[in-house]
Amino acid sequence: MKSRVFVTRVIPEKGLEMLRQHADIEVWQEPLPPPYQILIEKTRGRDGLLCLLTDRIDAGFIAALGPQVKVISQMAVGVDNIDVAAATARGIPVGNTPGVLTDTTADFAWALLMAAARRVVEGDRFTRSGRWKTWGPIDFLGPDISGATLGIIGFGRIGQGMAKRARGFDMRILYFDRTRKPEAEREYGATFTGLDDLLRESDFVSLHTDLSPKTYHLMNDVRLGKMKQGGILINTARGPVVDPAALYRALSSRSIACAALDVTEPEPIDRNDPLLSLDNIIITPHIASASHQTRTRMATMAAANLIAGLKGEPLPNCVNPQVYSMIAK
Ligand code: GLV
Numbered sequence: 366m367k368s369r370v371f372v373t374r375v376i377p378e379k380g381l382e383m384l385r386q387h388a389d390i391e392v393w394q395e396p397l398p399p400p401y402q403i404l405i406e407k408t409r410g411r412d413g414l415l416c417l418l419t420d421r422i423d424a425g426f427i428a429a430l431g432p433q434v435k436v437i438s439q440m441a442v443g444v445d446n447i448d449v450a451a452a453t454a455r456g457i458p459v460g461n462t463p464g465v466l467t468d469t470t471a472d473f474a475w476a477l478l479m480a481a482a483r484r485v486v487e488g489d490r491f492t493r494s495g496r497w498k499t500w501g502p503i504d505f506l507g508p509d510i511s512g513a514t515l516g517i518i519g520f521g522r523i524g525q526g527m528a529k530r531a532r533g534f535d536m537r538i539l540y541f542d543r544t545r546k547p548e549a550e551r552e553y554g555a556t557f558t559g560l561d562d563l564l565r566e567s568d569f570v571s572l573h574t575d576l577s578p579k580t581y582h583l584m585n586d587v588r589l590g591k592m593k594q595g596g597i598l599i600n601t602a603r604g605p606v607v608d609p610a611a612l613y614r615a616l617s618s619r620s621i622a623c624a625a626l627d628v629t630e631p632e633p634i635d636r637n638d639p640l641l642s643l644d645n646i647i648i649t650p651h652i653a654s655a656s657h658q659t660r661t662r663m664a665t666m667a668a669a670n671l672i673a674g675l676k677g678e679p680l681p682n683c684v685n686p687q688v689y690s691m692i693a694k
Contacts, residue, residue, distance in 0.1 A: 368412040368675040373420050380664025387672045405429045413671050424451040436674020440667035445576040453685040460670025460680040465662040466654040471526025473653035474601040477625035481597050482507045486647050516567030519574035520546050528553035539563045564591040576603035589615040596621045601653045604630035613639050627653045
């Protein structure tokens with residue numbers, strides 16, 4: 366008998382095709398994610414789940430799954446929406462999609478950096494509103510990117526992707542991470558610094574950490590206050606790494622010049638959020654990995670993880686490989 370799987374949204378067709386060959390799949394067809402209770406009902410009796418970062422896979426959800434469940438496969442690299450410890454305690458492997466979205470996400474973070482510095486979005490709004498009357502010698506000035514200092518917080522794959530791009534712009538590159546990365550330092554000409562020094566010296570600060578209790582509201586009043594006046598903050602990591610109220614204060618008082626966010630707290634951002642009243646912020650709807658090629662790669666990778674899990678094989682990309690030693694014991 367074929368395994369039974371629930372897929373929480375329509376994903377690129379190649380991934381669904383792979384799944385259909387190995388399992389009976391039900392795909393949630395709505396544009397919005399399944400509500401929590403429905404997610405539980407749909408998954409409870411099934412062997413596997415393919416989920417997205419918009420699904421809340423918490424301890425209650427995991428406890429509600431039947432004994433037949435073999436795998437949870439997330440089509441994303443970040444898994445902060447999943448209680449991985451609870452899955453591990455039940456011996457359920459959890460898959461993710463690292464590596465395939467590195468360049469696409471770094472490209473987008475770079476697009477935000479350039480758009481923020483050179484006021485691309487403001488300029489577009491200005492043009493559309495009919496206010497463009499002449500070439501203005503002191504209008505729409507922003508900082509140079511070439512030769513500026515870029516501070517990268519979180520020097521994993523995507524953070525290093527930013528450094529790679531920054532080299533082409535002759536930037537000075539600083540980074541902060543839990544661990545020093547000497548090889549990447551050499552490869553990208555990046556300098557390891559303390560967080561405070563990075564904030565003080567960088568013209569651009571780009572966030573590339575995961576979301577954990579340690580990084581929750583990492584950019585708070587104190588840290589935003591340490592950034593240069595005229596500094597620009599880019600966040601393509603996870604929304605809650607930045608305290609939105611503190612960011613509002615920093616932007617509205619012009620203690621920093623601008624922010625560009627692809628992720629917010631909460632997601633989606635409330636229409637009445639004060640941040641949306643500001644001119645010096647760009648907010649995009651969590652689309653950094655949204656290229657045709659990358660979303661297809663993420664879907665096929667998530668499908669491959671799911672299929673391996675259904676067969677009882679190790680997932681090619683597993684965030685809790687300790688489940689295998691638990692099973693062996
Ligand atoms: C996207 O944000 C991801 O984690 O893949």
